[in-house]
Amino acid sequence: MAGYKERVTKDLDLWIAAGHVAADKRAAILGSIPDARRLDAATALAWVGGLLLGIAIIAFIGANWDGMPKIARFAVLITVFAACAGAGAWAAHKARPIASNILLMIASVVFAAAIGLTGQIFDIAGDPKAAAYASGIAALALALAGRSTGAATVGLVFIAIGDFTDRQWFSGAESEAPWMLFAAPLGAFLALRWGSAPLAHVTALAIIYCFGWFAGRMExxxxxxxxxxxxxxxxxxxxxxxxxxxxxxxxxxxxWFTAGALLFFAIAGYLPWFGDENSANAGLAHRLVWLLASGGVLALGRFDRHALVTAVGVLSLIGAVCATLMDLGLDLMAAAGVFLLCAIAALVAGLMLRRSKTHA
Incomplete structure (x- = not known):
């Protein structure tokens, strides 16, 4: 879906051509609409540089670890974390949101490293899962305090690491509930509230993971x-x-939710439920519904001009066609013929639609 300003620009040209709006008003109208926020190259490089800076700080401390006394090690960790957090607060006060966001992300990474290094300093036997959870909670706290999408993303990553540590998959009702059940909805709220694409991607995948955990809990x-x-x-x-x-x-x-829905539906077709309970496949009925659903998603993605939904529809359609061909037991030559006919039909339909649009 095109941005608001792009759609207004297109409609405004049509209104001017139809005489509904004066041509000299075009610049003033478009100037009153703010440009959509985009991630430019400088900002992207700043994010990458900030992440690498956090890793460099941790590596530098680790390289000089053996040469420092225990108190000095602990003091260095606290000082670095406090400096990053304080610098992030100062940047927020000076109305520099990008710098504040990056600095708080670095602070969350340094805090995660400090947990493990502190245990090493004082010879404290720690639980890796608890350390990951503590790092995730601290990062989310920094995110809420400083409106940092980077720290929130780091927090979700560490929560996921804690969930995956010593996890017993598909263990039925005895499976321990992941902390992501609580962190993912918070991440989704913050992603929509703050308008963050990276946080939205991470949160969407986390929510799909929660659905997968529930399916595994039900065996x-x-x-x-x-x-x-x-x-x-x-x-x-x-x-x-x-x-x-x-x-x-x-x-x-x-x-991502569309992709998750199609994925779960596809998996359901290979579990005993539709037909014979001793069969591993759901049969051609499932494949037919899968094909129809994939085609509908593809059409919906094109209608909304949504690249991700369109790609999901295409991949799902390919998977459904391959699954159907496998069920029919076709050899490679027969499968190649089916794909060739489908490709020809798609090309002909596309050319006809383009020609009809040109004549219109």
Whole structure:
């Protein structure tokens, strides 16, 4: 979906051509609409540089670790963390949001390293999972205090590391609830509230992971996967509504939730539920619905001009076609013929649509 200013520009040219708006008003009208915020190269390099700076600080401390007494080591860790956090607060006070965001992200990374190094200083036997969770909570606290999307992203990453540490997958009702169940909704709220694309991507994947954990807790039953696919589809519909309301980066959730819904539906077809319970496949009925759903998502992505949804529809359609061909037991030559016919049909349909649009 094009940005608001781009759509107004296109419509304004049509209104001027139709005589509804004077041509000399065009510049004034467009000038009153703010440009959409974009991540330029300088800002992207600043983010990469900030992350590398945090890693460099940790590496420098580690390189000189053995030559310092214990108190000096601890003092260095506290000083570096306090300096980064204080610099982030100063940048926020001076209305420099990008610098504040990057500095708080560095502070969250330094704090995570400080937890492990502090345990090494005082010979404290620690739990890796607890250390990851503590780092994640501290990073989220810094994010909330300083409105830092970078620190929030770091916090979600460390929460995920804690969830994946010593995890017993598909262990039924005894599976321990991941902390991401609480962190992911907070991340989604902050991503939409602050308009952060990286945080939106990380949070969307975290939410899909939570759905996967629930499916594993229920011992991977096909009915559960279908139910979760419907929930993700409903979430995608809600994100699409926000996307139509011009909510910043809600389209990220729209794309990932759509991908999650199709993925869970595809997995459900290979679990015993539809037909014979002793069969590993759901049959051609599932493949037909999968094909139709993929085609619908592809059409929806083109209608909304949403690149991620369109790509999800294409990949899902390819997967559905391949699964159908495997079920039919076609050899490679027959499969190649089917794909050739589909490609020819797609090209002919595209040329006809382009020709009809040109004549119109």
């Amino acid at each position: 991977a039953d096909a009915g559960v996967f279908l139910f979760l696919a419907l929930l993700l589809g409903a979430a995608a519909a809600g994100a699409r509504w926000l996307y139509a309301q011009e909510r910043a980066f809600s389209g990220v959730f729209f794309g």
